[in-house]
Amino acid sequence: xxxxxxxxxxxxxxxxxxxxxxxxxxxxxxxxxxxxxxxxxxxxxxxxxxxxxxxxxxxxxxxxxxxxxxxxxxxxxxxxxxxxxxxxxxxxxxxxxxxxxxxxxxxxxxxxxxxxxxxxxxxxxxxxxxxxxxxxxxxxxxxxxxxxxxxxxxxxxxxxxxxxxxxxxxxxxxxxxxxxxxxxxxxxxxxxxxxxxxxxxxxxxxxxxxxxxxxxxxxxxxxxxxxxxxxxxxxxxxxxxxxxxxxxxxxxxxxxxxxxxxxxxxxxxxxxxxxxxxxxxxxxxxxxxxxxxxxxxxxxxxxxxxxxxxxxxxxxxxxxxxxxx
Amino acid sequence: xxxxxxxxxxxxxxxxxxxxxxxxxxxxxxxxxxxxxxxxxxxxxxxxxxxxxxxxxxxxxxxxxxxxxxxxxxxxxxxxxxxxxxxxxxxxxxxxxxxxxxxxxxxxxxxxxxxxxxxxxxxxxxxxxxxxxxxxxxxxxxxxxxxxxxxxxxxxxxxxxxxxxxxxxxxxxxxxxxxxxxxxxxxxxxxxxxxxxxxxxxxxxxxxxxxxxxxxxxxxxxxxxxxxxxxxxxxxxxxxxxxxxxxxxxxxxxxxxxxxxxxxxxxxxxxxxxxxxxxxxxxxxxxxxxxxxxxxxxxxxxxxxxxxx
Amino acid sequence: xxxxxxxxxxxxxxxxxxxxxxxxxxxxxxxxxxxxxxxxxxxxxxxxxxxxxxxxxxxxxxxxxxxxxxxxxxxxxxxxxxxxxxxxxxxxxxxxxxxxxxxxxxxxxxxxxxxxxxxxxxxxxxxxxxxxxxxxxxxxxxxxxxxxxxxxxxxxxxxxxxxxxxxxxxxxxxxxxxxxxxxxxxxxxxxxxxxxxxxxxxxxxxxxxxxxxxxxxxxxxxxxxxxxxxxxxxxxxxxxxxxxxxxxxxxxxxxxxxxxxxxxxxxxxxxxxxxxxxxxxxxxxxxxxxxxxxxxxxxxxxxxxxxxxxxxxxxxxxxxxxxxxxxxxxx
Numbered sequence: 031x032x033x034x035x036x037x038x039x040x041x042x043x044x045x046x047x048x049x050x051x052x053x054x055x056x057x058x059x060x061x062x063x064x065x066x067x068x069x070x071x072x073x074x075x076x077x078x079x080x081x082x083x084x085x086x087x088x089x090x091x092x093x094x095x096x097x098x099x100x101x102x103x104x105x106x107x108x109x110x111x112x113x114x115x116x117x118x119x120x121x122x123x124x125x126x127x128x129x130x131x132x133x134x135x136x137x138x139x140x141x142x143x144x145x146x147x148x149x150x151x152x153x154x155x156x157x158x159x160x161x162x163x164x165x166x167x168x169x170x171x172x173x174x175x176x177x178x179x180x181x182x183x184x185x186x187x188x189x190x191x192x193x194x195x196x197x198x199x200x201x202x203x204x205x206x207x208x209x210x211x212x213x214x215x216x217x218x219x220x221x222x223x224x225x226x227x228x229x230x231x232x233x234x235x236x237x238x239x240x241x242x243x244x245x246x247x248x249x250x251x252x253x254x255x256x257x258x259x260x261x262x263x264x265x266x267x268x269x270x271x272x273x274x275x276x277x278x279x280x281x282x283x284x285x286x287x288x289x290x291x292x293x294x295x296x297x298x299x300x301x302x303x304x305x306x307x308x309x310x311x312x313x314x315x316x317x318x319x320x321x322x323x324x325x326x327x328x329x330x331x332x333x334x335x336x337x338x339x340x341x342x343x344x345x346x347x348x349x350x351x352x353x354x355x
Numbered sequence: 356x357x358x359x360x361x362x363x364x365x366x367x368x369x370x371x372x373x374x375x376x377x378x379x380x381x382x383x384x385x386x387x388x389x390x391x392x393x394x395x396x397x398x399x400x401x402x403x404x405x406x407x408x409x410x411x412x413x414x415x416x417x418x419x420x421x422x423x424x425x426x427x428x429x430x431x432x433x434x435x436x437x438x439x440x441x442x443x444x445x446x447x448x449x450x451x452x453x454x455x456x457x458x459x460x461x462x463x464x465x466x467x468x469x470x471x472x473x474x475x476x477x478x479x480x481x482x483x484x485x486x487x488x489x490x491x492x493x494x495x496x497x498x499x500x501x502x503x504x505x506x507x508x509x510x511x512x513x514x515x516x517x518x519x520x521x522x523x524x525x526x527x528x529x530x531x532x533x534x535x536x537x538x539x540x541x542x543x544x545x546x547x548x549x550x551x552x553x554x555x556x557x558x559x560x561x562x563x564x565x566x567x568x569x570x571x572x573x574x575x576x577x578x579x580x581x582x583x584x585x586x587x588x589x590x591x592x593x594x595x596x597x598x599x600x601x602x603x604x605x606x607x608x609x610x611x612x613x614x615x616x617x618x619x620x621x622x623x624x625x626x627x628x629x630x631x632x633x634x635x636x637x638x639x640x641x642x643x644x645x646x647x648x649x650x651x652x653x654x655x656x657x658x659x660x661x662x663x664x
Numbered sequence: 665x666x667x668x669x670x671x672x673x674x675x676x677x678x679x680x681x682x683x684x685x686x687x688x689x690x691x692x693x694x695x696x697x698x699x700x701x702x703x704x705x706x707x708x709x710x711x712x713x714x715x716x717x718x719x720x721x722x723x724x725x726x727x728x729x730x731x732x733x734x735x736x737x738x739x740x741x742x743x744x745x746x747x748x749x750x751x752x753x754x755x756x757x758x759x760x761x762x763x764x765x766x767x768x769x770x771x772x773x774x775x776x777x778x779x780x781x782x783x784x785x786x787x788x789x790x791x792x793x794x795x796x797x798x799x800x801x802x803x804x805x806x807x808x809x810x811x812x813x814x815x816x817x818x819x820x821x822x823x824x825x826x827x828x829x830x831x832x833x834x835x836x837x838x839x840x841x842x843x844x845x846x847x848x849x850x851x852x853x854x855x856x857x858x859x860x861x862x863x864x865x866x867x868x869x870x871x872x873x874x875x876x877x878x879x880x881x882x883x884x885x886x887x888x889x890x891x892x893x894x895x896x897x898x899x900x901x902x903x904x905x906x907x908x909x910x911x912x913x914x915x916x917x918x919x920x921x922x923x924x925x926x927x928x929x930x931x932x933x934x935x936x937x938x939x940x941x942x943x944x945x946x947x948x949x950x951x952x953x954x955x956x957x958x959x960x961x962x963x964x965x966x967x968x969x970x971x972x973x974x975x976x977x978x979x980x981x982x983x984x985x986x987x988x989x990x991x992x993x994x995x
Contacts, residue, residue, distance in 0.1 A: 248763055249768055249771040249772070252769045254724055255722060255755055255756060256756035256760075256782070257754070257755035257786045258786045259752065262786070266782070267774070270774065271772075271773055346772070347772055
C-alpha cells in the first residue's frame with residue numbers, strides 16, 4: 031500500500047514538473063516575459079528590475095531554474111491591480127471557493143446516489159423515468175442560467191434568500207468558513223444548488239449505470255440465497271461495489287466544479303478565486319493569471335492522486351497485488 | 356445402435372422476412388422512444404429558427420438605426436412606440452425585440468457549436484485513428500498530448516485562449532475546437548483499437564492496401580457510431596460553453612449577440628423585475644441544449660452494443 | 665431409510681419466462697421428491713432448465729420469469745405463492761444454495777469473514793464472537809487449512825477450489841435441511857472436484873441434510889447420488905435409483921447420454937453422439953421434446969408424454985418406453 035502511494039506521488043511530481051515546464055515555455059520562450067510581467071504603466075526602471083529579478087539576459091536553462099525557485103517560494107510577482115503578491119491574493123480567496131465546491135459536491139452525492147440506486151433497482155418505474163428525464167434537464171440547463179433562475183425565484187419573487195455575497199464566517203484552524211453560521215448557509219444555498227444541479231444529474235446517471243451492472247451479478251444473487259435482507263444487500267454488497275465508479279467520477283467532477291466556479295461566483299458575487307481569475311484575465315493582470323494556472327494544475331494533480339488512493343482503498347483487488355493461489 | 360435420421364419433419368417451412376439494415380433498426384428504435392422524438396423536434400425547431408431567422412423575425416436586431424430607445428425594457432406583449440411591431444417577448448436594454456434577438460442568437464449559438472464540433476471531430480478522429488493504427492511511439496506521443504490537454508478544465512483553457520486571442524466569433528470557434536479535439540481523439544482511438552483487432556483489418560493489410568485507404572475506407576466507417584453520439588452531445592456542450600463564455604464577457608462581441616450574451620445583458624435588469632430579458636433567451640438556449648442532449652442520449656442507448664438484443 | 669415426510673416435494677412445477685420474442689418454458693412439468701439425508705442428482709444439458717428448477721425451489725426466479733404452475737412443498741409447507749419475507753427466512757437457514765462459478769459468487773470487495781458472519785446474523789441474534797467461531801468451525805469442516813487466517817482474506821486471494829469450499833461452508837453454516845448445489849464443481853479441476861464430492865457426500869450422511877446436485881455430468885452423479893432425475897427441455901424424462909437408471913435406462917435420451925460417455929471399452933471406436941441439438945426453449949417441438957432426435961419416435965410421440973411410474977421408485981416420460989425395440993437395447 032505504501033509502495034503504491036509513493037509510486038503515485040512520484041508520478042504526480044513528474045506531471046507537476048512537466049506542467050511547470052510548459053508554463054515556463056509559454057511565458058518565457060513564446061511570449062515576451064517582460065511585457066508579460068510588467069503592467070502597461072510600468073516604467074523603464076520597473077522593466078529593468080524585472081529583467082534583473084528574473085535573470086532574463088541569462089541562458090534559458092538558468093531562467094528556468096530561477097523561475098522554478100520563484101515558483102517554489104510561491105512568488106509569482108505582484109498583481110498589477112492590487113499590488114499585493116499574486117499567489118497571496120489567490121490563497122486568500124481559496125477557502126471561499128473550496129467551501130462552495132465541497133458543499134455543492136456533498137449535496138449532489140447525498141441526493142444523487144440514492145436516486146441513482148433507485149433508478150437502477152426499478153428501471154421501468156414511472157418515478158425512474160422522471161428521474162432520468164430530470165437528469166437530462168439537469169446537465170443540459172446551462173449552469174449560469176440555473177443560477178439566474180434561482181435568483182429570480184428565491185430572491186426576487188419570493189424574497190426568501192439573499193441574492194449575493196458570502197455570509198458571516200467563523201474562523202476554524204485559521205481559515206474563515208461560513209458553513210457554521212446560519213447567515214452563511216442562507217447565502218451558500220443558492221450558489222451551491224446552482225452547481226449541484228448538473229453534478230447531481232451526472233451522479234444519478236453514473237450510480238444508475240453502476241447499479242444496473244452490479245445487480246445481475248452472481249454475488250448479489252448469492253447474497254439473496256443466504257437470506258440477507260434487501261436493506262443489507264443494498265447498503266453493504268451493492269454500495270461498496272458502486273462506490274468505486276462513483277468516487278472516480280465524483281473526484282474528477284470536483285476538479286471541474288472548482289474550475290467552473292468562476293461562473294457561479296460571478297453571478298452570486300461570491301468572493302472566491304474564480305472571480306479573481308476572470309477579472310485578472312479581463313484586465314490582463316498576468317501574475318495573477320499565471321499563479322492561478324499553476325495552483326489549479328497542482329490542485330488537479332493532487333486530486334487525481336487522492337482519487338487513485340481512494341480507489342485502491344475501496345477495491346481490494348487493486349490494493350493487494352500479490353494474490354496467493 | 357446406428358444413428359437413424361429423424362422420421363418426422365419439425366413444423367412447416369416459413370419464409371423469413373429480409374433482415375433489416377442497421378440504419379432501419381436505428382430509425383425504428385429511435386422513433387419508438389417519445390423522448391427521443393421530442394428531442395429531435397426541439398432540435399429541428401431550433402435549426403429552422405436559426406436558418407430562417409432573417410425571414411421570420413419581426414425585426415432585425417442588429418440594425419441599430421431601426422431601434423427606438425423609447426422601446427427599451429418593454430414587457431412581453433407590448434407594442435412598439437409607432438405601433439408597427441408587437442414585441443411578443445418584450446425588448447431588452449437596447450430596445451431590441453427579444454424574439455428576433457433570440458432567433459439571431461440561436462443562429463450564432465448553433466453555428467459556433469456545429470462548426471467547432473465538426474472541426475474538432477475531424478481533427479480528433481484523424482489523430483485518434485492514426486494513434487490506434489500505428490501504435491508504438493506515435494501512439495504514446497499523441498496520447499500524452501491528449502492527456503495533458505484533457506487534464507485542464509475546458510473553461511480555463513478557453514478563458515486563457517480568448518484572453519490571448521481577443522474577442523470575435525471566429526476566435527471563439529477556434530478556442531472551442533482546441534478545447535474539444537482531444538476528447539474526440541481519445542474516443543476515436545478507443546473505437547479504432549477495437550476495430551484494429553478485427554479480422555478485416557488484417558485482411559486489408561494482407562492485400563497490401565495503403566494505410567490511408569485502410570483507415571479511411573475500412574476502419575473509419577466502423578468507428579463512426581460512438582463518435583456520432585459523442586459529437587451530438589458535444590454540440591450541446593459547445594453551445595453551453597460558448598454561452599458561458601459570452602455570459603462572462605469574453606466570448607462573442609456585443610454586436611453579434613449569442614444567446615449567452617443576451618442572458619448576460621439581461622442580468623443587471625433581473626433584480627429590478629425585468630425578468631424577461633434573461634428569461635426568454637435562457638429558455639430558448641435550454642430547449643435547444645435539452646433537445647440535442649435527448650437526441651444524443653437515446654442515440655447512445657440505441658447504438659450501445661451491450662443494449663443490442 | 666425411514667418413511668418420514670419428504671423434505672422437498674415438487675409437483676408439476678412450471679416456470680416460464682415472458683420475453684419480447686415469446687414465452688420461454690424453462691421448466692414445464694417437473695416432479696421431484698427428496699428425503700432427509702438423500703442425494704438426488706438432477707442431470708441435463710445446458711438449456712434443459714435444471715438451474716431454473718433450483719432457483720424456483722429457493723424462490724430466486726426474477727422477472728421476466730415466474731412460477732406459473734405446480735407445487736413446491738418444503739417439509740409440507742407450500743412455497744409457491746409464499747410471501748417474499750417467508751422465503752427470505754427460509755433461504756440460507758433451511759434451504760441453502762451453492763452456485764456454479766465461485767469466482768463471482770463471493771463479493772470481491774468484502775472479506776470472507778464478513779460474508780460468512782452476515783449469513784448467520786441474517787437469521788439469528790448471536791454475538792459477533794460466537795458467529796465467528798461458527799464460521800471458523802464451518803471452514804474447518806469443509807477441509808480448509810488454517811481457517812482463522814483464511815477468514816481475513818478477500819475472495820480473489822483464494823483459489824477456485826478454496827472459494828467453492830467457502831461457498832459450501834456458508835451453505836452449511838445454519839445447518840439447513842436442504843441444499844441445492846448448482847454445478848458446484850464444473851469450474852474446478854478434476855482432482856479438486858473429487859475432493860469436494862467426497863466432502864459433500866460425507867457431510868450429508870453425517871448431518872442428514874438433503875441434497876439436490878444439479879449437473880450435466882452423468883458420471884459425477886453416478887458415484888454420488890442415491891437417486892437420479894434426468895431433465896430434457898424443461899421436463900423430467902426419467903428418474904429412479906442411480907444404479908438402476910444407469911444400468912437400465914428406459915428413456916432414449918438417457919440411453920444416449922450414457923452411451924456418449926467415453927469409457928475404456930469404447931476406446932478406439934467412434935464416439936457415439938445423439939444427433940441433432942437441444943431445442944430452443946421458446947420453440948419446443950410439438951409433443952415430446954426429444955422426438956426430432958429420437959430414433960424410436962412414431963406418430964404417438966406428437967403428444968406430450970405423461971409421467972409413467974412403471975416400477976417401484978422409477979418414472980419415465982416416453983410413450984415407447986415399454987416397447988420391444990428399447991427392451992432390445994438392454995439385453
